[in-house]
Amino acid sequence: xxxxxxxxxxxxxxxxxxxxxxxxxxxxxxxxxxxxxxxxxxxxxxxxxxxxxxxxxxxxxxxxxxxxxxxxxxxxxxxxxxxxxxxxxxxxxxxxxxxxxxxxxxxxxxxxxxxxxxxxxxxxxxxxxxxxxxxxxxxxxxxxxxxxxxxxxxxxxxxxxxxxxxxxxxxxxxxxxxxxxxxxxxxxxxxxxxxxxxxxxx
Numbered sequence: 001x002x003x004x005x006x007x008x009x010x011x012x013x014x015x016x017x018x019x020x021x022x023x024x025x026x027x028x029x030x031x032x033x034x035x036x037x038x039x040x041x042x043x044x045x046x047x048x049x050x051x052x053x054x055x056x057x058x059x060x061x062x063x064x065x066x067x068x069x070x071x072x073x074x075x076x077x078x079x080x081x082x083x084x085x086x087x088x089x090x091x092x093x094x095x096x097x098x099x100x101x102x103x104x105x106x107x108x109x110x111x112x113x114x115x116x117x118x119x120x121x122x123x124x125x126x127x128x129x130x131x132x133x134x135x136x137x138x139x140x141x142x143x144x145x146x147x148x149x150x151x152x153x154x155x156x157x158x159x160x161x162x163x164x165x166x167x168x169x170x171x172x173x174x175x176x177x178x179x180x181x182x183x184x185x186x187x188x189x190x191x192x193x194x195x196x197x198x199x200x201x202x
Contacts, residue, residue, distance in 0.1 A: 058092040070135055072111050072119035103199055113140050116147030128156035142186055149173045
């Protein structure tokens with residue numbers, strides 16, 4: 001059983017700025033290497049039914065490449081997959097970011113977050129298991145990490161740590177049931193309507 005509650009900003013002062021997210025787990029710290037590519041996963045059905053304009057083609061191909069390779073593709077890789085120009089994909093990324101569909105890295109314009117997936121290592125390592133094999137990913141926060149498991153429609157677990165003391169912790173999902181070891185609580189630091197006020201810091 002996993003409980004959910006809001007958490008004050010004061011408690012978060014114990015965490016480094018780069019780790020402070022809108023949702024974390026209290027109640028455990030696991031180091032992990034980068035996600036390991038190697039096995040193909042079926043593309044989630046929601047990626048196949050989006051409107052067929054160029055921006056959504058870019059978004060769908062981004063997620064497909066991310067799921068297939070286990071890492072976030074670059075602008076150039078998405079452009080190559082779509083056989084279009086890098087400038088067109090870059091402009092589409094900017095529009096998608098403005099619509100809160102992506103979060104981009106400052107300066108380069110490359111993807112930082114393709115929610116629920118993170119393009120960079122985070123304290124929320126997601127492990128999933130399917131018929132095609134074992135994979136690992138990074139979630140942006142515990143909410144997104146559990147969202148990765150839901151998106152891929154597989155059982156899995158999140159390896160993370162307690163937001164207060166750093167104790168090692170795992171959150172497992174099996175047949176729709178969520179369990180934490182040791183027992184813990186998911187904290188939401190701020191209401192969801194304010195997450196995009198500063199999505200990276202929050």
